[in-house]
Structure formats: C-alpha cells, structure tokens
Amino acid sequence: xxxxxxxxxxxxxxxxxxxxxxxxxxxxxxxxxxxxxxxxxxxxxxxxxxxxxxxxxxxxxxxxxxxxxxxxxxxxxxxxxxxxxxxxxxxxxxxxxxxxxxxxxxxxxxxxxxxxxxxxxxxxxxxxxxxxxxxxxxxxxxxxxxxxxxxxxxxxxxxxxxxxxxxxxxxxxxxxxxxxxxxxxxxxxxxxxxxxxxxxxxxxxxxxxxxxxxxxxxxxxxxxxxxxxxxxxxxxxxxxxxxxxxxxxxxxxxxxxx
Amino acid sequence: xxxxxxxxxxxxxxxxxxxxxxxxxxxxxxxxxxxxxxxxxxxxxxxxxxxxxxxxxxxxxxxxxxxxxxxxxxxxxxxxxxxxxxxxxxxxxxxxxxxxxxxxxxxxxxxxxxxxxxxxxxxxxxxxxxxxxxxxxxxxxxxxxxxxxxxxxxxxxxxxxxxxxxxxxxxxxxxxxxxxxxxxxxxxxxxxxxxxxxxxxxxxxxxxxxxxxxxxxxxxxxxxxxxxxxxxxxxxxxxxxxxxxxxxxxxxxxxxxx
Numbered sequence: 075x076x077x078x079x080x081x082x083x084x085x086x087x088x089x090x091x092x093x094x095x096x097x098x099x100x101x102x103x104x105x106x107x108x109x110x111x112x113x114x115x116x117x118x119x120x121x122x123x124x125x126x127x128x129x130x131x132x133x134x135x136x137x138x139x140x141x142x143x144x145x146x147x148x149x150x151x152x153x154x155x156x157x158x159x160x161x162x163x164x165x166x167x168x169x170x171x172x173x174x175x176x177x178x179x180x181x182x183x184x185x186x187x188x189x190x191x192x193x194x195x196x197x198x199x200x201x202x203x204x205x206x207x208x209x210x211x212x213x214x215x216x217x218x219x220x221x222x223x224x225x226x227x228x229x230x231x232x233x234x235x236x237x238x239x240x241x242x243x244x245x246x247x248x249x250x251x252x253x254x255x256x257x258x259x260x261x262x263x264x265x266x267x268x269x270x271x272x273x274x275x276x277x278x279x280x281x282x283x284x285x286x287x288x289x290x291x292x293x294x295x296x297x298x299x300x301x302x303x304x305x306x307x308x309x310x311x312x313x314x315x316x317x318x319x320x321x322x323x324x325x326x327x328x329x330x331x332x
Numbered sequence: 333x334x335x336x337x338x339x340x341x342x343x344x345x346x347x348x349x350x351x352x353x354x355x356x357x358x359x360x361x362x363x364x365x366x367x368x369x370x371x372x373x374x375x376x377x378x379x380x381x382x383x384x385x386x387x388x389x390x391x392x393x394x395x396x397x398x399x400x401x402x403x404x405x406x407x408x409x410x411x412x413x414x415x416x417x418x419x420x421x422x423x424x425x426x427x428x429x430x431x432x433x434x435x436x437x438x439x440x441x442x443x444x445x446x447x448x449x450x451x452x453x454x455x456x457x458x459x460x461x462x463x464x465x466x467x468x469x470x471x472x473x474x475x476x477x478x479x480x481x482x483x484x485x486x487x488x489x490x491x492x493x494x495x496x497x498x499x500x501x502x503x504x505x506x507x508x509x510x511x512x513x514x515x516x517x518x519x520x521x522x523x524x525x526x527x528x529x530x531x532x533x534x535x536x537x538x539x540x541x542x543x544x545x546x547x548x549x550x551x552x553x554x555x556x557x558x559x560x561x562x563x564x565x566x567x568x569x570x571x572x573x574x575x576x577x578x579x580x581x582x583x584x585x586x587x588x589x590x
Contacts, residue, residue, distance in 0.1 A: 120441055125530070125538035148441075149541075157527040157539055179453065182446075182571050183378055183406075195437065196525075225589070232585045235578025255589040257582045259574045267454075269415040272383070280383035281411055308589070310578030313440050316517045320493025320568030324515045327490045331483070331513040331566065 076230070077138075078102045079154055079164045079198070082172065083113045083147045083185025086131060086140070090171035090205060090215045096135040097219035098168070098226075103138050105162065107154040110142035113185050121145045126153060138162075147189035155196045166226065167193035170203030171218045175243055177206070177297050178261035181311060190239040191313045200239040201229065202311075206301050207246040217249040221306060238312040243297055245304045258307040261296030334488070335396075336360045337412055337422045337456070340430065341371045341405045341443025344389060344398070348429035348463060348473045354393040355477035356426070356484075361396050363420065365412035368400035371443050379403045384411060396420075405447035413454045424484065425451035428461030429476045433501055435464070435555050436519035439569060448497040449571045458497040459487065460569075464559050465504040476502040479510070479564060496570040501555055503562045516565040519554030 078098055082091040086108035095106055110129065127144040141158055143150045151167065169189040176184040186202050193200030203222055207213040221244060234240055241260075245252065265285035274280055293299065297307035336356055340349040344366035353364055368387065385402040399416055401408045409425065427447040434442040444460050451458030461480055465471040479502060492498055499518075503510065523543035530538055551557065555565035 121541065125532070125540050126527075127536060127538045152525060152541070153527060153539055156525040157529065179571060181573055182449065188440075191440065228588050232582070232588055235575055235581055238575040238578045255586075257579060257586055257589075259576070259579055260572060267410060267414040269384075269411060271415065274383070278385060280385045281415055282383050283379065283407075283410070308582065310575040310582055311573045312575035312578065313437060313573075314518060315439055315569045315571075315573070317493055317496040317568040317570035318517070320496045320570065321515060321517055323493055324490070324566065324568060328513075328515055330486050330490055331515075 076102045076165045077105065077162055079105045079107060079159065079167045079193070081108045081147055081150045081167065081169050081189045083109065083189065084173050085109050085112045086142045088173060089213065090173050092134070093215035094168065094171045094203070094219045094222060095133070095137065097223050099135045099137060101223060104136070105138050105154070105159055105164065106133065106140040107143060107150045107158060109147060109150060110144055113146050120152070121149050128158070147185040148192045151189050151192035155198065164198050166230065167198050167200040168203060168222065169200070171215050172204035173207065173213065174204065175206040175301065176202065176204040176241060177243055177301060177307070178263040180263050181241060181260060187239070187241055187311065191311070194237060194239050195313060199230070199234045201242060202239055203242045203244065205244050205246055213246065218244040220249060221252070235310045237314060238310045241309045241311045243301055243307045245301055245306065247304055251304055252306060253304040256300035256305040256307055258297040258300045258309050259293070259295050260309055260311065261293070261298030263298060334360045334423045335363065335420055337363045337365060337417065337425045337451070339366045339405055339408045339425065339427050339447045341367065341447065342431050343367050343370045344400045346370070346431060347471065348431050350392070351473035352426065352429045352461070352477045352480060353395065355481050357393045357395060359481060362394070363396050363412070363417055363422065364391065364398040365401060365408045365416060367405060367408060368402055371404050378410070379407050386416070405443040406450045409447050409450040413456065422456050424488065425456050425458040426461060426480065427458070429473050430462035431465065431471065432462065433464040433559065434460065434462040434499065435501055435559065436521040438521050439499060439518060445497070445499055445569065449569070452495060452497045453571060457488070457492045459500060460497055461500045461502065463502050463504055471504065475507040478507060493568045495572060496568045499567045499569045501559055501565045503559055503564065505562055509562055510564060511562040514558035514563040514565055516555040516558045516567050517551070517553050518567055518569065519551070519556030521556060
C-alpha cells in the first residue's frame with residue numbers, strides 16, 4: 075500500500091487537509107505532519123532559531139501517524155522526512171487541500187507549494203493541491219479530495235517530472251461541472267497591492283495589505299485561464315530558479331564584468 | 333542621479349546593509365526600507381494578517397528616506413513601492429549585503445533573494461547580494477560594497493534579464509584576491525538535515541534543525557563552484573517556477589488525465 079505523507083499551510087485542523095486525509099485514508103497508509111496553526115503565505119520559510127515542538131493530536135480517521143508541528147510547512151516536511159518518519163519509506167507527498175488558489179506567480183508566496191517543493195528537494199514525488207474558493211471557512215473540499223484520490227494512481231503511473239512537483243488547482247464547482255484537466259504553465263497574477271494606512275490607538279502609523287487581483291491577459295495555456303474555464307490545472311513546478319535564457323544573454327556580455 | 337532602494341533580511345541595523353548603503357550613498361540617492369529585526373530564512377513570506385508598523389530610524393550616512401518595518405523582506409519592498417515611496421521613481425533595488433551565502437538551491441529559502449524578486453515582480457531592476465562568510469557578526473563587508481558600487485553601472489548598462497534578478501555572491505577574501513566574475517547557474521547545495529531531538533524543562537519533546545552542507549559535485553558553471561574558486565558569482569534568477577520541459581513531457585501523456 076502506498077505510504078502518503080500529507081501536509082499543508084492552513085494548519086492540521088483545517089477543513090481542506092482533514093477532508094483530503096480522510097478520503098486518502100480509504101486507499102493508502104496515511105502520515106499527517108502539518109503545522110499546529112494557520113501558516114499561510116509563509117513562503118519557503120524555515121525555523122532555524124527556535125525549537126520546533128511536536129504533538130500527536132487525535133484524528134477522526136485511520137492514520138499511521140499524525141503530528142502537529144510548531145513550525146512552517148517546510149519545517150513539517152523536512153522534520154518528517156529527516157526525523158519523525160525516518161524509518162518510513164514515503165512514496166508520495168500531498169500538500170493541501172489549500173483554502174484558496176495557488177495560481178501563477180503567486181506560487182512563490184505559497185506555503186502549500188513550498189511544502190511540496192521541500193518533498194521534491196528530498197526526492198519524494200510531491201503534489202500541491204488548492205481549491206479555488208473564496209476563502210470561505212465552510213467550503214466543500216469533497217470534490218477536490220475525490221479528484222485527487224482518482225488522480226494519484228495516474229500521476230504515479232506517468233511519473234512526476236524530475237526535481238519538480240505538480241501544482242494542482244481545483245475549481246470550486248461540483249465534480250460533474252469540471253470541464254477536464256489542463257496541463258498548464260503558471261500564468262501571471264497581478265495585484266493592485268494597495269496598502270491601507272491607519273493610525274493605532276497609541277498614535278502610531280501602521281499599514282495593512284489590501285491588494286486585489288487584476289485580471290491580466292494570460293495565455294490560453296496558463297493555470298489562471300484553465301481555472302477560468304472550470305478546468306483543473308496541473309502545472310509542473312521546479313525549484314531551480316536559474317533563468318537559463320538570461321544566463322546565455324549575460325554570458326554574451328561577460329566582458330564588461332572583467 | 334540613480335535612485336536606489338536598499339533592503340535586506342538581516343534587519344536595518346545589520347553590518348551588511350549599513351556598509352552597503354553608506355558606500356552607495358556616495359554615488360546615488362538612497363532609500364532604505366528594511367526589516368526592523370533579523371528576518372533570515374523567511375523565504376518569500378508576506379504579512380497578511382497583522383498590521384505592519386513603520387519607524388524612521390536615524391542613519392549614519394546621507395539618505396533620502398530610511399524606514400524600519402515590522403515585516404518580512406517581501407513586505408518591505410511591496411510596502412516601499414506601493415505606499416511609502418509611491419511618489420519616487422526607483423531605478424534600482426539592491427537587497428543585502430546578506431551575512432552568509434545565498435547559493436544554489438538555497439535561494440528558495442532566502443529572504444534576501446525574495447526581496448529582490450519582489451522588486452522584479454514590480455518591474456524594478458533588482459540585485460541580491462550576499463557575502464559568503466561564516467556568519468561572523470564582524471565580517472568585513474567593505475570589499476563587497478566596493479564591488480557592488482563598481483558593478484551597478486555595468487549592470488545598468490547591459491540590462492538585467494526580463495522578469496529576473498541578478499543574484500550575486502561575493503567570496504569573503506580581500507578585493508585583490510577576487511579571481512574575477514563568473515556568470516553562473518544555480519548549483520546544488522545538499523544538507524544532512526539532521527535534527528537534534530531534545531526534551532525541554534517541562535518534559536516536552538522538541539527538535540532543532542542542525543544541518544550541515546555536503547559538498548556535491550557541481551558543474552563548473554555553477555555559483556557554488558565559482559565561490560569555491562574565489563570568484564564573484566552572478567546568476568540570473570527568475571520568479572516563473574514553471575518547469576517547461578516537464579510541461580512538454582506531461583502534455584505528451586495528457587490522455588491519461590481525461
């Protein structure tokens with residue numbers, strides 16, 4: 075039986091991870107290692123300067139092990155693979171289901187995606203899954219969980235590209251309204267990035283991020299466009315950030331640097 | 333006169349940013365917007381759920397503006413470009429000088445690099461700079477600052493590749509021992525990723541990350557190898573994480589997903 079490690083960035087008690095893990099526990103041996111609280115938009119942060127505490131909460135479905143961690147999503151996966159589950163051969167990591175989209179250029183901020191990338195860095199086939207809902211606390215994750223249960227054997231069969239994860243976004247519509255699966259590149263998401271300037275009760279100025287998404291003209295091949303068409307987007311995302319075209323351009327002008 | 337925004341992840345009072353900003357203030361109009369404390373390994377985290385406080389500390393060299401921010405490196409740049417300095421046309425962002433290397437696959441964890449990427453996302457030419465010292469508090473950043481002062485006009489002349497930053501690592505040797513500049517791809521840095529398991533005074537188990545770098549066989553073209561040869565590494569790093577080779581592979585097998 076496939077041994078599946080499940081993590082997320084919304085915290086171990088979030089609806090998305092609970093629905094996913096309960097569903098996958100019907101098919102696989104499940105290990106849950108997730109933050110003990112919400113850790114959204116932590117990017118690929120690591121906890122270096124503080125101890126990481128662990129607890130073993132009770133789960134409402136059968137799991138081999140479940141740990142709640144006082145750290146970030148990356149901490150969870152690093153700690154799981156190097157300490158907590160070092161005697162278990164994990165076959166697959168699934169991070170999610172995230173509450174809200176992780177599309178396009180936004181994936182660089184995503185704790186959900188970074189947990190999966192940490193798995194890939196350790197050589198574990200890894201998938202990040204997000205539901206494109208409006209961040210409602212009571213969103214229905216069951217269609218997403220059903221889709222992933224069906225998707226896993228297919229992904230394991232064709233293989234996840236080397237040094238990469240699959241980043242999956244699921245439209246927030248019933249399963250029978252899914253318009254298919256699109257293998258998609260990451261699109262562009264632009265924000266207005268407005269900040270609200272306020273004054274606190276002690277007279278100190280503070281700012282609060284209040285950005286809104288601007289619809290940009292994405293290519294038809296992008297994940298942003300796929301979701302717009304009620305398709306599930308599947309994007310191979312890697313952790314090598316070298317811009318190789320840029321490398322070639324710079325090398326042609328290397329002389330200027332001496 | 334070039335308007336240069338300076339940020340970092342070690343905090344506004346760190347030696348690296350102070351040395352860099354003092355040096356660049358001899359040539360350019362300087363804006364400093366940096367975290368009010370150390371924010372290493374915060375990855376590309378954003379502060380969404382808390383207010384961001386700002387202060388205007390006194391600086392020991394001429395600046396147009398200097399702000400200390402209760403947020404992450406990405407927050408600093410986002411807030412600077414969208415609120416604090418919205419009336420200033422910033423020509424260049426320099427993030428650093430970081431205390432310690434940001435090489436190879438490690439850049440994904442780097443607050444220094446993420447501040448620069450945030451600049452690139454906003455269309456500002458951006459550079460991340462790190463000194464490959466052993467994290468000594470009293471490292472000498474002056475050679476690095478001299479190098480960057482000399483490098484900036486060259487980089488502005490040839491242009492920074494689109495949607496990318498230049499990630500620069502500087503060897504911790506005197507300027508006259510620099511063996512040149514290498515345009516380098518990001519290499520691989522592997523860690524042992526050991527965690528120390530300890531028990532706290534109240535009997536609770538905790539873990540502490542204690543990884544060590546393993547020397548891997550990098551290609552001669554990598555930043556890791558460049559630093560090993562006392563060269564300054566200059567790597568174009570972008571924020572589009574799509575694995576395009578993987579995209580092609582997956583599309584050939586698209587049928588399996590229906």
